[in-house]
Amino acid sequence: MSKKITFSKALREGLHEEMVRDENVFIIGEDMAVMGNVFGVTTGFLDEFGPNRVIDTPISEEGFCGMAVGAAMRGLRPVVELMYNDFITVAADPIFNQAAKTRYMTGGQATVPMVLRCPMGAGRRNAGHHSQSLEALFCHFPGLKVIAPSCAEDAKGLIKSAIRDDDPVVSLENKLLYAKKEEIPEEEYLIPLGKAKVKREGKDLTLITWSRQVNFAMEAAENLAAEGIDVEVLDLRSLVPLDWEAIAASVSKTHNVLIVSEEVKRGSYAGELSAQIAEELFDELDAPVERLCGLNIVSPFSPVLEDENFPHPETIAKAVKHVLNK
Amino acid sequence: MQYEARFLRQIHKDLLETRLLEEKLCDLYAQGRVPGHVHSGVGQEATYVGVLSTRQPGDYFKLTHRPISMPWMLGTDLDMFFGELLAKKTGNSGGRGGSLHIGELRTGVLGMSGTLGCDTGVAVGAALTIDYEQRPNVSYMFMGDGTSSRGPVYEAMNLAAAWKLPVLFICENNGFAISTPASSTIPVPNALADRAAGYGMPSEVADGTDVLDVYRAAKKMSDYVRAGNGPAVLECKDYRWRGHFEGDQCAYRDAEVTKEWVENHDCVKNLEAMLLKEGVVTEAELAAMRAGFDEQMETAIAHAEAAPAMTAEEIFDGLYA
Numbered sequence: 001m002s003k004k005i006t007f008s009k010a011l012r013e014g015l016h017e018e019m020v021r022d023e024n025v026f027i028i029g030e031d032m033a034v035m036g037n038v039f040g041v042t043t044g045f046l047d048e049f050g051p052n053r054v055i056d057t058p059i060s061e062e063g064f065c066g067m068a069v070g071a072a073m074r075g076l077r078p079v080v081e082l083m084y085n086d087f088i089t090v091a092a093d094p095i096f097n098q099a100a101k102t103r104y105m106t107g108g109q110a111t112v113p114m115v116l117r118c119p120m121g122a123g124r125r126n127a128g129h130h131s132q133s134l135e136a137l138f139c140h141f142p143g144l145k146v147i148a149p150s151c152a153e154d155a156k157g158l159i160k161s162a163i164r165d166d167d168p169v170v171s172l173e174n175k176l177l178y179a180k181k182e183e184i185p186e187e188e189y190l191i192p193l194g195k196a197k198v199k200r201e202g203k204d205l206t207l208i209t210w211s212r213q214v215n216f217a218m219e220a221a222e223n224l225a226a227e228g229i230d231v232e233v234l235d236l237r238s239l240v241p242l243d244w245e246a247i248a249a250s251v252s253k254t255h256n257v258l259i260v261s262e263e264v265k266r267g268s269y270a271g272e273l274s275a276q277i278a279e280e281l282f283d284e285l286d287a288p289v290e291r292l293c294g295l296n297i298v299s300p301f302s303p304v305l306e307d308e309n310f311p312h313p314e315t316i317a318k319a320v321k322h323v324l325n326k
Numbered sequence: 327m328q329y330e331a332r333f334l335r336q337i338h339k340d341l342l343e344t345r346l347l348e349e350k351l352c353d354l355y356a357q358g359r360v361p362g363h364v365h366s367g368v369g370q371e372a373t374y375v376g377v378l379s380t381r382q383p384g385d386y387f388k389l390t391h392r393p394i395s396m397p398w399m400l401g402t403d404l405d406m407f408f409g410e411l412l413a414k415k416t417g418n419s420g421g422r423g424g425s426l427h428i429g430e431l432r433t434g435v436l437g438m439s440g441t442l443g444c445d446t447g448v449a450v451g452a453a454l455t456i457d458y459e460q461r462p463n464v465s466y467m468f469m470g471d472g473t474s475s476r477g478p479v480y481e482a483m484n485l486a487a488a489w490k491l492p493v494l495f496i497c498e499n500n501g502f503a504i505s506t507p508a509s510s511t512i513p514v515p516n517a518l519a520d521r522a523a524g525y526g527m528p529s530e531v532a533d534g535t536d537v538l539d540v541y542r543a544a545k546k547m548s549d550y551v552r553a554g555n556g557p558a559v560l561e562c563k564d565y566r567w568r569g570h571f572e573g574d575q576c577a578y579r580d581a582e583v584t585k586e587w588v589e590n591h592d593c594v595k596n597l598e599a600m601l602l603k604e605g606v607v608t609e610a611e612l613a614a615m616r617a618g619f620d621e622q623m624e625t626a627i628a629h630a631e632a633a634p635a636m637t638a639e640e641i642f643d644g645l646y647a
Contacts, residue, residue, distance in 0.1 A: 034578040035505030058475035058511035059442055059503050090441055090476070125362030125413075127424040129440025297641055301424025302413040303361050308638040 001186035008041050008178040010152035014159040015042065015079060017188060019049055022077060025163055026053040028064055029081035029117075038083060039119060039178050061087050065094035065116070069168075072114040073102065077163060085118035085172060086132050099168040100143030111166045115159070121174040121212060121262060122299050122310055131299035131306070133211075133262040135269040138170045139239050145193055146239040148172040150214035152182040154237055157191025165193060172239075174212040174262075196243035198250070202232035205256040205320055208247065208273060210236040213260045213311060220316035231320060239269060247273075248281060255286040258323050262310040265293035292319040329538070331606045337379050338597055338607065340399050341537050343619050344371040345594045347395035350623050351411070355572045359631070360411050362424055367393025369535075369567030372593035373498040375399065376532070376540025377466065377560065380548040386434045386456070386465040388449040390473075390498070392566075394425055401433035404626035414633040421636055422644065443469060443476030446495075450482045453491040453557075464551050465493045472503025474517040483557070487525035490556035494548050495527075497559070498534060500566040505578040522559035534562030535591040565591065 005013070019025045026049075027033075027042055033056040036043035045054045057064040061082065068078035082088065088095060099112045118138075122131040138146045145167060149155040155173070162169035199214060200221050209217045214235045221231040234250050236243065251257055257277055259270040270291045277289050292311045300306050311319075348368045355364040367374075374396050378387070381400075389396050398407055402418065410417025410428050417423075418430045429437035436452055439445035449467035456463045473479060474497050486493045497518035501508050514520035522529035528550060532543035540562050547558040565587040569576050576584070601607045636643075 030503070031505045038504065056506045056510065058506065059472045060475045060477065062477050063475075087441060090444060090478070125424065127362070127422075127440065295641060297645055298422070300422050300636075300641065301362060301419075302421035302636055304413070304635045304638060305421070305641050308641050 002183040007152045007180050010156040012041050014156040018163040025077045027079050028055040061091035065091040068114045069098045072112045073110045077113050079115045081117045084130050085120035085134050096141045100141045112168045113166045115162045115169050117171045119173050119175045123176050127301035128298040139269045145169040148211040150235050153184040161190050194238045194241035196246040197235045199235045200233040202230040204230045206232050206250040206254045207258050208234045209260040216313045219313040251281050252284050256323050257289040259291045261293050263293050266296045268293050290323050334606050341375045344395050348393050364572045365391045366568040370564050372537040373534040373562035376537045377544040380544045384463040386452040388436050388467045389438050390468050397428050402430045405629050408626045408630035412630040416633040442473040443479045446479045446482035450486045453493045468496045471499040471508045471517040483525050486557040492551045493557040494551050495559045497561040499563050504570040516561050519561035529559035531561045534564030535593045
């Protein structure tokens, strides 16, 4: 049995089920309680769970992210929302130095079972402080797990696994996916962290991507199929831990790779993936691994410029042909 | 009367034009003519206009996202203002920064930050320049009550106080950080003024819906700062009439309270009633001002709509690294 709901409602269901299941799970962040989140993800939670478990904070990201680390170290399971992933710059130390490193640096005495939800991405004309895709930052620090779901089903299954995980997990949620309606299973389910999904099988090229770009990649792949180019679309779903087996299996089959992301290309996680594939799978490659990312630019306000700043189905199709020399 | 008619007419003009600009932005947004979001400052004009009426040439200003029309009062012309809002080449950044980031440095505006409070140090740094050059100027740092909960604000206030730098920290306290009332997240009644003592700064609290009360308090505090005594805090109490962003239905607050503020604490209406009573302006003059400025705005909007947007090929123009 399945049902059709939006990405944000699927997330909401995942959060709701985990809060019902485990009374140590609580939500903290700006506008999460009375307003029910600026993206509507926690509508109604305050009435159902009360103010101890759905907490509105002041604009004090460094403060409440640090509090989440402390609460998690002592037995609770906070789910923090940062409103925009861009704001990680103002809460960097609690996440990158405290959350990520505590388990290792205490010799395993303390774990930090928290989730940091980060809406991200461009396309809403919000300019350079509210439109970035900062995967590379989150994936840089050993000790953080990072998920980036592309569809409603994965959003729910992954957030549930993230909450149950004993280590800090960052959930990168593209804002333009929130309103997208998709089928999800009726019954309860989990999707494990660290497992990629082949969204479309193909034999000519492995297109590795995640989050919103999966949709664009699928569109490009369907269009290319009409031209006789058979693209395999691999949705990573989790960026850390990385499903290397899935990457190796696909690349060993197709021998050509394109990585697509909305990040600034320079220093991107796409670049890290490219390097890993070049190092580990060189003998499998028929052509250099290529990346199609955002440009090396501050995310612009102007719609004309902003739309130029992330991959689209047309540019993806062009990039696929470039790798294949077609 | 305490103030000369000429002064009153000027402060009224600034107040009214700010109001009309803020209302126009709401209209443009509702008509789908501006990209992105609009954070309307309708009803909150008095704090900014009252404070900025104390400015002197050479001063610096760190503004906020509400009201976003303040650059006009400080000297950015309307063509450039609407050019930026409509993401056109004629805007101050050619549409790169947009509505949250309007600032023309020539006028002393140092811009705004989308990450709230992170630019407090920038305002203090500009004051370091003033101090270095031994000028009788002030760096005006505006923030909301929400931003007063950010850590960087306090590092910057501490530095400004320790080094006696000429900064006036202004908190426009409208009672809400998006949906969250100040009363549930700030432990003192005056978000910034009550914290000033911790840094040895003097503070004043003004009625942010009364432009003359704001001016009185701002004059006192800015004179203190301008005279080289170090930083000070001014807090102005008002109310956010509209949602955090246009489209925000404000389901999280009591509409009756909002109605009371709108009806009884309208800074433009109240000032105009006083000016009419005192014979400083006439009804006919007020009507002519509104009509005249509306025409100016419509002309500027028409220019902005006709102006070219940047093209995709120009995306890297202005990037240096």
